[in-house]
Amino acid sequence: MRDHDGVPTALEVRGLRKSYGDGFTALDDLDLSIPAGSLFGLLGPNGAGKTTLIGSVCNLVRPDAGSIQVFGHAADTREARALVGLAEQDINVDRFLSVRQVLVYHAGYFGVGRREAVRRADEALELLGLTAKAKVTAPELSGGMQRRLVLARALVNRPRLLILDEPTAGVDVDLRAEIWRLVRTLNDAGTTILLTTHYLEEAEALCDEIALIRAGQIVDRGTAVALRAQYAVGSIADLYQRALAPVAS
Amino acid sequence: MTGVLLSPGEVVDEFRAERSPFSWLLEREVLRYLRIWRYSLVGPVLSTILFVVVFGTVLARHVDGLGRFSYGQFIVPGLLVQAVVNVGYFNGTTSLYEARRDRYLHCVLASPLRWGEILGALVLASMLRGILVAAAVLAVAVPLTDLDVARPGYLALVAPAVLVVAAQFGIIAGAVASSLDHVYSIESLVLLPLGFLGGIFYPVNQLASGWQLVSELNPFFWLVQAGRTGFLGSADVPGWAALLVTWAFAAVLSAWSAVIFVRGRRLKS
Numbered sequence A: 001m002r003d004h005d006g007v008p009t010a011l012e013v014r015g016l017r018k019s020y021g022d023g024f025t026a027l028d029d030l031d032l033s034i035p036a037g038s039l040f041g042l043l044g045p046n047g048a049g050k051t052t053l054i055g056s057v058c059n060l061v062r063p064d065a066g067s068i069q070v071f072g073h074a075a076d077t078r079e080a081r082a083l084v085g086l087a088e089q090d091i092n093v094d095r096f097l098s099v100r101q102v103l104v105y106h107a108g109y110f111g112v113g114r115r116e117a118v119r120r121a122d123e124a125l126e127l128l129g130l131t132a133k134a135k136v137t138a139p140e141l142s143g144g145m146q147r148r149l150v151l152a153r154a155l156v157n158r159p160r161l162l163i164l165d166e167p168t169a170g171v172d173v174d175l176r177a178e179i180w181r182l183v184r185t186l187n188d189a190g191t192t193i194l195l196t197t198h199y200l201e202e203a204e205a206l207c208d209e210i211a212l213i214r215a216g217q218i219v220d221r222g223t224a225v226a227l228r229a230q231y232a233v234g235s236i237a238d239l240y241q242r243a244l245a246p247v248a249s
Numbered sequence B: 001m002t003g004v005l006l007s008p009g010e011v012v013d014e015f016r017a018e019r020s021p022f023s024w025l026l027e028r029e030v031l032r033y034l035r036i037w038r039y040s041l042v043g044p045v046l047s048t049i050l051f052v053v054v055f056g057t058v059l060a061r062h063v064d065g066l067g068r069f070s071y072g073q074f075i076v077p078g079l080l081v082q083a084v085v086n087v088g089y090f091n092g093t094t095s096l097y098e099a100r101r102d103r104y105l106h107c108v109l110a111s112p113l114r115w116g117e118i119l120g121a122l123v124l125a126s127m128l129r130g131i132l133v134a135a136a137v138l139a140v141a142v143p144l145t146d147l148d149v150a151r152p153g154y155l156a157l158v159a160p161a162v163l164v165v166a167a168q169f170g171i172i173a174g175a176v177a178s179s180l181d182h183v184y185s186i187e188s189l190v191l192l193p194l195g196f197l198g199g200i201f202y203p204v205n206q207l208a209s210g211w212q213l214v215s216e217l218n219p220f221f222w223l224v225q226a227g228r229t230g231f232l233g234s235a236d237v238p239g240w241a242a243l244l245v246t247w248a249f250a251a252v253l254s255a256w257s258a259v260i261f262v263r264g265r266r267l268k269s
């Protein structure tokens, strides 16, 4: 579970299974290993199990079987929790707090002291262009602004593994470009990033490695170049067609 | 501004907190209801005081058989218990149910907070709200009714149990409710009837014996008896029995909510 430099892998998932109460199998013996420092894209159709996988890593889903390690720490330990930053697909913000307080308290949940929490909150506000909205409550923000807040929140604990579940869904071109810049900057500084997206050109442009997920299993992975060559396709869009077409019934 | 957020934090082998995540969550929980103080604090205090005024002064003339106590003095301890239980219920449901519904509970679950710390912060914040409301009610009700505390030691022993029962009841309801409908129906189908039949307004020995038995099966009844024993010195049941039963309820509800938080079935997918 270490790569050749002896650095623990950022995320090591083995034999992960999850069936929901209605009997639907969302994750079917899934294995996934993400090396430290990578910018990793997870690509798959609606309902493939991406969000369920992320929820399992972040203590939001109760898997039925399997093991998950984050930088060598079991996912359910405080050490692992402290290393992960999460921006969920569906926006979820504390409606009782102001935008600034959301960030301060979130840092606090990770054990940061007040002075530092306030400093980080202010920095996050500035990074995501929310400074002017610091005092309003989250429900008063527009959808795009709420997306910014969710991203800002994922940064305040300085995660070594940043998980972004469809961060660019439904955002305008400016914010999308901003998010891309942010993701690249963070990754250049050493943050491992796991990103899901339905925008294939996004995966191709950003990610140094891509895994394809379908029906709760990883069906293939590699660099965009390698995957294109392997499937003899011209673009990731063709690859998506080829590799992730619904299983013929 | 020299930023720190664009690069990852240091590698650590063991989680170390500069300030405990528990205290942050507790602070957040208290801040939540202080921000909406009109609804969360003034509302329950006002409605309880109105009960004291209307029942304790106006209806008092038509009630007797309470020995050396006025009707106002007789009902205040029970009304206080009711106010605390209501506040606990609304705190648990608005805080935890909404956190589940709007999924910002995820922020807490995904953080290094342990289940015991999350539950502890919810319970403690709810208890503090109960204390604030009880203190405000007493500040008005005591001069209004000339109420005295007959057994302060007993009251000190039983009050924490009542506060724990109230807090845990609200948290359990907030964890199991699957809709707002659910929250309101627990209120009107469970909380309200149990409160009214809990002997706040009358001594149970004035009821037919069948109804006395029904009263004794009502958890609320024991809480009211415990409160009344503390303030008036005695009630319909022995003080020790009320103390024991109230603490037993506190223990059972605490175990129940602990199971909910350990298993996480209601909190996670």
Ligand SMILES: Nc1ncnc2c1ncn2[C@@H]1O[C@H](COP(=O)(O)OP(=O)(O)OP(=O)(O)O)[C@@H](O)[C@H]1O
Binding pocket: A020, A021, A022, A024, A025, A026, A044, A045, A046, A047, A048, A049, A050, A051, A052, A053, A089, B269
């Ligand atoms: N809480 C739940 N209860 C029951 N079934 C669920 C629940 N959450 C997800 N599922 C089901 O599990 C499967 C995987 O869902 P998941 O959200 O993980 O997919 P996804 O890959 O993130 O899809 P999308 O691209 O649409 O976000 C879906 O069929 C979904 O209906």
Ligand SMILES: [Mg+2]
Binding pocket: A050, A051, A052, A089, A165
């Ligand atoms: Mg999803």
